[in-house]
Amino acid sequence: MSRNGALMVLLFAAVAAEPALAQVETIWSCKDPNGRTHVTNLKEDTAGKDCRIVQQQRVTVVPASKPSGKSPSPPGFPKESPSDRVSSKAKQRDTIERELTQEQSMLADARKKLTEQESVRSGDEKNYARVLDRLRPYKDTVEVHEKNVEALKRELNNLSR
Known part of the structure; x- marks a missing residue:
């Protein structure tokens, strides 16, 4: 040709x-x-x-390129040993348990304040709606601390998997 x-x-x-x-x-x-x-x-x-x-x-339209395989770690890249992983999990567990203890004490304190406020009734609160309005921030605080305690307990359970 x-x-x-x-x-x-x-x-x-x-x-x-x-x-x-x-x-x-x-x-x-x-x-x-x-x-x-x-x-x-x-x-x-x-x-x-x-x-x-x-x-x-x-x-x-440009055809997509084929994805490359998993790239190897560069030489000298630090690897995590099983003992490092165990020690890291132990540190995480200690931190979460400490946070859980603090959160539970804050929850107990918030419940105590709510109970004190529920027993107090001032003269201008003849209308029950006013009582509920005054108690709302205390109930919200208790609810926030309860949710935090639940979340920390979930995190502890996930850590033990």
């Missing part, structure tokens, strides 16, 4: 492959017989309507 023939074959192959790699996206603005305007990118939706091209652009 001559050099010109090879170029022609190569050119033909490039032209034939182009539709797979590049496409034209067209957006139409159409008016239906009732006068309503519709915008579409589907050629089939333009049938029987007064349409004009709003936008037309070439979209190039």
Whole structure:
């Protein structure tokens, strides 16, 4: 095959492959017989309507590259030994248990304050709604501490898995 023939074959192959790699996206603005305007990118939706091209652009589709395998750790990268992992979990457990103890004492204190406030009734609180309004911050504090205690207990359970 001559050099010109090879170029022609190569050119033909490039032209034939182009539709797979590049496409034209067209957006139409159409008016239906009732006068309503519709915008579409589907050629089939333009049938029987007064349409004009709003936008037309070439979209190039690039095939995705194959994902590479798991990259190895660089040489000299520190590895965590099983004993390091156990000691780390022990530190986490100690920290969470300490936080849990603090949170439980704050919960007990908040409950005590709520109980004290429930027993107090001032003269201007003849309406029960006012009593509830005054107690709301105390109840909210108790609820927050209860949720924190539950979350810390869940964390401890997850740590033992």
